Amino acid sequence: MAAAGGLRRAGWRLWRGRAVLRCQLSPPQRALRTSAVLRRVSEEQKEPLASSSQQQFDSHPTDPRPEQEPQGPRPSYTGQGGQESEDYESEEQLQHRILTAALEFVPEHGWTAEAIAEGAKTLGLSVAAAGMFHSDGSELVLHFVSQCNTKLSELLEQEQKQVQLGEAEKKPTEQFLRDAVEARLRMLIPYIEKWPQALSILLLPHNIPASLNLLTSMIDDIWHYAGDQSTDFNWYTRRAVLTGVYNTTELVMMQDSSPDFEDTWRFLENRVADAVNMGNTANQVQSTGEAVVQGLMGAAVTIRNLAGLNQRR
Amino acid sequence: PAGGVSLRLCSTRVTLEGINKPLIERIIRVDHAGEYGANRIYAGQMAVLGRSSVGPIIRQMWNQEKDHLKKFNELMVAYRVRPTVLLPFWNVAGFVLGAGSALLGKKGAMACTVAVEESISDHYNSQIRALMEDPEKYKDLLQVF
Numbered sequence: 023m024a025a026a027g028g029l030r031r032a033g034w035r036l037w038r039g040r041a042v043l044r045c046q047l048s049p050p051q052r053a054l055r056t057s058a059v060l061r062r063v064s065e066e067q068k069e070p071l072a073s074s075s076q077q078q079f080d081s082h083p084t085d086p087r088p089e090q091e092p093q094g095p096r097p098s099y100t101g102q103g104g105q106e107s108e109d110y111e112s113e114e115q116l117q118h119r120i121l122t123a124a125l126e127f128v129p130e131h132g133w134t135a136e137a138i139a140e141g142a143k144t145l146g147l148s149v150a151a152a153g154m155f156h157s158d159g160s161e162l163v164l165h166f167v168s169q170c171n172t173k174l175s176e177l178l179e180q181e182q183k184q185v186q187l188g189e190a191e192k193k194p195t196e197q198f199l200r201d202a203v204e205a206r207l208r209m210l211i212p213y214i215e216k217w218p219q220a221l222s223i224l225l226l227p228h229n230i231p232a233s234l235n236l237l238t239s240m241i242d243d244i245w246h247y248a249g250d251q252s253t254d255f256n257w258y259t260r261r262a263v264l265t266g267v268y269n270t271t272e273l274v275m276m277q278d279s280s281p282d283f284e285d286t287w288r289f290l291e292n293r294v295a296d297a298v299n300m301g302n303t304a305n306q307v308q309s310t311g312e313a314v315v316q317g318l319m320g321a322a323v324t325i326r327n328l329a330g331l332n333q334r335r
Numbered sequence: 336p337a338g339g340v341s342l343r344l345c346s347t348r349v350t351l352e353g354i355n356k357p358l359i360e361r362i363i364r365v366d367h368a369g370e371y372g373a374n375r376i377y378a379g380q381m382a383v384l385g386r387s388s389v390g391p392i393i394r395q396m397w398n399q400e401k402d403h404l405k406k407f408n409e410l411m412v413a414y415r416v417r418p419t420v421l422l423p424f425w426n427v428a429g430f431v432l433g434a435g436s437a438l439l440g441k442k443g444a445m446a447c448t449v450a451v452e453e454s455i456s457d458h459y460n461s462q463i464r465a466l467m468e469d470p471e472k473y474k475d476l477l478q479v480f
Contacts, residue, residue: 246415253367253408255422 113154120151121165125213128166132216133159133223160229163220167233170209171240177205178247195248196298200290202244203268207275207286218276241265263300267293354472360416362462362476367407368419369455372429373400376451379433380444389441396448406479 124141131137135157142151155161184190193201210217224233241261250260270293275286377397384390411418419425436447463480466473 242415242417251412253411253418255418257418258420 117154117161118165119145120147120154121162122169124162125166128162128213128216133163133220135159138162158223158226160223160226163223164229164232164236166213166220167224167236170206171236171243173209174202174206174240175243178202178243182247196294198248199244199264199267199297200287200294202248203264203271203290203294204287206240206244206268207272207290210272210275211283214275221272221276237265237268241268259304260301263297267297358465359414359473359476362465363407363410363414363416364419366459366462367404367411367416368421368425369458370400370404370407371422372425373451373455374404375426375429376433376436376447379430379435380437380447381433382430383434383437384441384444387441389444393444410476410479 120138120142122141123144124138127137127140131140135152135155137159138155138161139149139152142149181190185192213220223229238261241264245260245264250257252260267290271286271290274289275283278286280286374397377393377400380393381390381397384393410416432447433444437444459480463477466477466480470477
């Protein structure tokens with residue numbers, strides 16, 4: 023009797039929950055929210071209900087939501103107690119997964135909402151999931167750039183560990199910068215056809231803060247792993263110079279048709295050499311300047327002596 | 336050496352989890368700028384009063400400031416904080432302030448020094464108060480102060 027009453031109450035609560043959600047939320051949010059609500063409701067039912075009614079309860083969630091299936095490797099609805107923690111992912115994680123899946127459709131569809139929709143489809147979600155994002159493909163490009171930067175950081179961290187363990191030689195700065203920029207630009211090769219479109223998206227005014235942030239943190243990372251420890255204005259000049267090198271090389275790469283982008287890497291080599299020379303030149307200019315000032319001071323003291331003015335009273 | 340911050344080349348990263356990065360960055364950047372400015376003030380004073388009787392005193396205080404600046408340089412690299420973009424300005428302004436106050440005579444130079452030190456210590460105290468909100472997390476930095 024009690025179990026039946028409990029089941030009726032559970033059914034009522036479930037029906038009410040779903041009705042409310044249907045009115046309020048857009049499809050993808052609803053998908054997440056309903057699953058979360060249902061799981062919470064199912065939690066509440068655990069104590070009063072017997073296991074049989076619990077299983078009947080569980081069968082409901084699987085039917086109307088086929089998108090839960092792709093979360094395949096995780097045990098979705100096998101157990102009664104373990105559901106909540108394994109399956110529940112944040113909206114951000116879901117967005118990440120959709121965008122990552124969408125990347126493979128970029129060569130075909132470009133950096134657009136169509137690519138995102140295709141990506142959502144491979145995850146078993148409806149194409150309406152692309153409605154979560156802007157219609158101009160901004161998030162897709164930013165997600166990709168952020169992923170590349172993370173990969174670059176990991177690569178540089180690995181190299182640094184190897185040097186510390188003595189497994190590899192420490193590269194000279196010029197070589198290090200060249201390799202780091204080359205490694206980062208090579209990540210663009212699979213998407214090189216559509217990269218000009220991506221660049222124009224990154225330059226849209228509402229994307230500029232984010233894309234600038236990603237660019238500056240990447241350049242800072244490269245210099246950090248290159249061993250830069252400057253604490254004066256050099257900090258800025260070095261980063262500005264490397265940013266210039268990176269941007270110009272990226273543009274050259276867009277128009278490069280040589281095998282394996284040889285021309286690009288040669289261009290990069292020359293630019294980095296210029297940059298390093300610029301540093302040396304700056305030092306030379308400064309020391310020349312200092313020498314000239316000292317010469318003038320010496321001349322002034324001599325004149326003062328000659329004129330008899332330099333007498334300590 | 337205070338703080339226990341390790342300084343291997345390239346891997347000067349302090350564990351950055353759980354600390355308020357923007358707060359730390361602001362603190363280190365401002366303090367570094369302050370120490371740099373103080374250095375330039377003493378340089379200016381030395382340029383004018385270097386050969387007078389207070390010369391040795393000023394030089395001694397200048398050396399202390401050089402130590403402080405060195406410490407902040409190390410912290411800056413360890414926490415990967417960017418230096419202030421106004422450094423060239425502080426370079427000139429500090430030198431001019433030091434030279435100007437020295438031209439007012441020895442008393443002027445000393446008065447300038449006292450004023451600067453007072454305001455620095457007020458500033459550091461308020462930073463310590465900010466860091467003391469979570470002493471464990473900021474142990475290293477507090478030791479420096």
